[in-house]
Amino acid sequence: MSLALVLDLDDTLYPERAYNFSGFRAVGRHLAAQRGISGFADCCVALFESGARGDIFDQALARLGVTADVAELLTVYREHAPEITLFEDARTLFERVRGKLPLALLTDGYAAVQRRKVAALGIADHFAARVFSDDEGREAWKPSPLPYLRVMNLLAQKAEEFIYVGDNPAKDFVTARKLGWQTVWVCRPGAVHQVEAVAPGFEADIVIESLTGLPWHRYGL
Known part of the structure; x- marks a missing residue:
């Protein structure tokens, strides 16, 4: 697969x-x-x-x-032009998957703001597809299925082949799971969106504290 x-x-x-x-x-x-x-x-x-x-x-x-x-x-x-840098585990992820797995970006928020973040981080070229949900309007923000379906159309792969890694169980995983995607919640200490209890149906399949915790062996890496 x-x-x-x-x-x-x-x-x-x-x-x-x-x-x-x-x-x-x-x-x-x-x-x-x-x-x-x-x-x-x-x-x-x-x-x-x-x-x-x-x-x-x-x-x-x-x-x-x-x-x-x-x-x-x-x-x-x-x-403003943001002064931000990648997590070190994100740098490691990009190095690990380069040329081995197709990557896509799927993000909410004002599209112009999110694009400035991507530019500041210098990561645009890592992605085969970049989907800014706001391009289709506020109603297309997660958990709307629209941005997920756009990713699927751009990469032209089966639903069960997608793995979504996000930080916010209030919106990131419920639709992805309904579509048949695998889901991973990176629950970082100190994250802006701290969650004490996840509502039924909004859980991720896997919970990790860092991208280094991704089950790479399952992905053949």
Whole structure:
């Protein structure tokens, strides 16, 4: 059987919090240059580490006692060139499978943002197919079957030949399993999407803490 390895991006190939912090720094530089406001990035990091999500910019501005156009700050955040690097086990994976298994990327999130991440990591050429679910609109984000079916069409392989490796059981695996794919949850300590309990039907076939834990012997590698 000819297998195909499909990879998620955030917290699978690189630490997602590194992107968050990179974005905070970009917005902090913007505010310092445009408004003379200092300490914004550090405030955002502290809020993030305390568990804040979603309205971090509003909270940071309130803590600093200043106002700003949050929509403008979000644009700076989303359009910045991220300072991110691969997990070391992701580098090892790319070296191990080069020329042996076809690779595909399947990722959610704003397509332009995700493409900038791929460019910053320098990994585009590793993939025979790159599917950004947002290209088909927000309704095509996982767990929609659309991006999975697109991967299957691009690689032209049978469902049972696909292995999907992702970090978020709330959306990554339920559709893949329904389609007949094999699934692997890389449950990294410190990941942004921490899950205490996985809902029935949303589990992965295998759970690992690092890509080095992939059962390579099953894949003939």
